[in-house]
């Protein structure tokens with residue numbers, strides 16, 4: 001059997017660990033041949049790929065990024081993309097394709113499966129927003145990086161009696177912000193799930209100051225937005241793929257908080273630091289489990305499915321269901337975070 005693998009969308013720690021696991025199980029246990037498409041779906045459309053074997057994947061497990069490269073292109077976004085992708089898949093005699101990606105890549109995988117292609121999905125993203133699966137790999141690494149940054153910011157915040165704003169990724173959901181906020185002892189966390197009220201934030205920070213807490217950490221998800229009519233903000237620019245280019249909202253909020261409260265503020269935007277570098281042990285293990293489960297799904301002919309973490313076990317779920325809606329932060333966890341906004 002000949003199996004293709006691709007990594008699409010934003011990169012994420014653990015992608016290489018999935019590729020390595022797929023290749024090892026495919027070669028050692030099933031005797032399958034694996035090829036890797038370059039730059040996600042673009043490599044399928046343009047027929048650009050490399051041969052993958054155990055030797056080619058040696059040393060990959062702790063490496064961040066993706067050895068295959070990635071892009072946000074899909075056969076639906078490129079001119080004649082579907083017909084070129086079909087030619088490539090037929091020409092190579094591919095029996096199956098494993099698509100490792102987030103919302104965009106997996107929605108494309110689902111659409112390809114609906115058109116009769118033998119596709120299996122693997123969910124990745126530091127944002128942890130893919131539906132049905134309890135976790136995506138990369139998230140634990142991002143939370144670890146953000147929490148370490150917050151731990152460091154506490155000491156300088158205390159020394160100068162400042163309010164430190166820490167902006168983390170999370171365009172549609174606030175998983176990273178909520179976890180890092182709770183783990184890092186944030187005074188307040190702003191997430192896309194709940195439009196924020198600047199007056200409430202200012203009041204909470206002033207209450208803390210009145211109680212003798214001279215410094216505070218506020219975690220802001222890049223996709224957080226104010227309640228309509230409470231703060232003037234420009235719409236962010238859009239990139240070539242129609243994605244809003246986020247980043248920097250913490251600067252606007254911090255300036256407004258300083259103006260309204262007189263508290264001195266500083267801003268740290270963590271940006272792509274959260275996405276780079278080596279995956280945590282948790283992410284290496286989850287990525288490896290997903291990779292093994294994906295090639296098993298190919299072996300068993302479970303196409304149109306995505307491997308997912310559910311109740312601690314890896315299970316195949318429908319790609320269509322998994323991509324139907326994003327997974328927000330649970331109300332329970334938001335309530336736990338809110339307990340500390342006193």
Ligand code: F6P
Pocket residue numbers: 010011125126127169170171222246275
């Ligand atoms: O991987 C998802 C994500 O981390 C979002 O939270 C963020 O907005 C986006 O990627 C930024 O990606 P890029 O700068 O690569 O377009």
